[in-house]
Amino acid sequence: MPIDAAKALAAEPRSGEISWNRKDVQLYHLGLGAGVPATDPDELRYTLESRLHVLPSFATVAGNGSPGVISSLSMPGVEVDLARVLHGGQTLTLHRPIPAEGSATATGRIAAVYDKGKAAVLVMRTDVADADGPLWTNDAQIYVRGEGGWGGDRGPSPRLEPPRGEPERTVERTVREDQALLYRLSGDWNPLHADPEFAKLAGFDRPILHGLCTYGMTLKSVVDTLLAGDVTRVRSCTTRFAGVVYPGETLRIRMWREEGAVRVAVSAVERDDAPVLADTVVAHS
Known part of the structure; x- marks a missing residue:
């Protein structure tokens, strides 16, 4: 079996130094x-x-x-075909605001391995800290199709009860035709988002947008619309990737305000509001 859950969980964390500057932040925002x-x-x-x-x-x-998703897939106990890999969900927890320039230590490990029957789910955790202490924690839930069925723990269900009533705000955001090509310059080089032939091998008609690009677009919409543009108010952002987005499409982002949080649902307008992000919660101060 390409995934050895016990070996993956027992593997030593990988640490490395990272740094960023204002140009990196600007490129990401663009x-x-x-x-x-x-x-x-x-x-x-x-x-x-x-x-x-x-x-x-x-x-x-x-x-x-x-350490990114692709590099984490080469950790001990994990050997998978990249064409079978899908990003299933993401949870980001902020310990304090991110500076526009900085350097820090990033420590990555596989925090959990779940058996979903037809797929395995890897939870890849990255903790980042600088000289002043913890900055953020990222948990990426990675689905590996065809690698389940060994009788392991199925893990928790990420599904939430749908928000009640009409959304407080609804905005639409257009995804440019070249947006995946620009976004990948921030470090996610998976050919699924640029190479038509690779996308076909993965079962898609053409390259798809990075799920984390949709995630970032959604968080920006929440900050700009319901948090008065104040990025420091965000405490965490959790989502489940419910469907793909193709460059050129329009995102419909619906927001419901709750105590200390905003619930969000995102869909693709041109495909009859096909779900894109679900179970999305932005916790804030």
């Missing part, structure tokens, strides 16, 4: 579609170095996403 309109003061806080605010989801790519 990859999410920030800067439209280019002279809008609310957009300039994402694009202009003299007033730069860091969207918390930058944590998913800081240091070029290292």
